[in-house]
Amino acid sequence: MNKLLVLGAVALAAVFVAAGAFFTVHQTQQVLITQFGQPIRVIQQPGLNVKLPFIQSVIVFDRRLLDFEGPGEEVILGDQRRLIVDSFTRYRITDPLLFFQTVGATEAGIRGRLNSIVSSALRRVLASEQLLSVLSADRTRIMAEIRRQVNEEARRFGIEVTDVRIRRADLPDENTQAILARMQTEREREARQLRAEGAEQAQRIRAQAERDRTVLLAEAEGQANILRGQGEQEAIRIFAEAFQRDPEFFQFWRTMQAYREVFGNGESRMVLTPESDFFRFFRDIPHLAPAGR
The missing domain is CATH 3.30.479.30 (Band 7 domain)
Structure with missing residues (x-):
């Protein structure tokens, strides 16, 4: 019985010593072995290692960033x-x-x-x-x-x-x-400059547009006068041809046009003698002719 106790105690002591003697170095670690506070060796490779138990100590350092x-x-x-x-x-x-x-x-x-x-x-x-x-x-x-x-x-x-x-x-x-104030001042100066340049450009565009408008109106007026003159010339020619074909009918038609323009609204008044040439067609109408004629 005593031998068993002794063997058990020896085995337990051996396990305790072995546990203190073996240690593992991880891939992310590096180890410094010290003995009574003095460095002995450095282990940087991962794996199982051995040290003297109770005498040597293991100091672990991280090898990562x-x-x-x-x-x-x-x-x-x-x-x-x-x-x-x-x-x-x-x-x-x-x-x-x-x-x-x-x-x-x-x-x-x-x-x-x-x-x-x-x-x-x-x-x-x-x-x-x-x-x-x-x-x-x-x-x-x-x-x-x-x-x-x-x-x-x-x-x-x-x-x-x-x-x-x-x-x-x-x-x-x-x-x-201070920098923000300076930046604000600089931006305001740039804004004023841009507004001035924009106003100048707008004035230049308006002046060019007004100039183009004047030119277009002048050209249109000139073209209108040419067309008006050509129209009047053509009208005169047509009137002349009509007059030459039937002068009496043309004179009658023009007189009727004048009657319509003068008496059409019913408010016109004219002071003329009955013998006036303006009323010659009225004199030719039998029921309107003066008595005795």
Whole structure:
């Protein structure tokens, strides 16, 4: 019975020791083995590994891309304008031993250092750039230079910076109001200029239209006079031909036209002698002729 208890205790101790001796490195991890706080070796390949139990410790670091978002800060550009810049950084731990020696066993230690490094690089690079460059396609070139400087300084901590980006770039409130006022003034000036150019063009179009109208009316009046003259000439010719064919009938018809125009409304009055030539056709009518004739 005692032997069984001893064997059980030995087996339990062996299992406990084995559990403390074996460990697994995941594909997303890299491991630093320390012994009494001193680094012994680095394991970056995934798989099952062995360490001395109770003596050696395993410190795990992430080998994936890590993000760091820096707080917004105010920087002065090359044209002396102030800009509120909010940036983020992506990095990975490439040397766990150097990282442990310079930063510590946790990733929290690198954040304060990255904040200082990124802030300094932003200020150095943006101090020589204009506002339009930061807000245009030149930002790619600017961020490449910032990333290069940040990566050079970050290597001494065992990390590699893969990207640094400006997430937001805003002007301070007082500058924003001044720029908005200047933009409004500029737009109002452009609007006044466009309205003046439009009025000038409208006046030019109206003048051209009036000129064309005058020309068209003159040409139409001239054509109308020509046609009127031709019509009158043709009417005179027709009247002349009619008169030559039957002068007496033509004279009678013209006299009847005159009677209709004079007496047609019933309100005309004429003071003429009965012997007037105007009434010669009335004298020729038997029942209207004077007595004794």
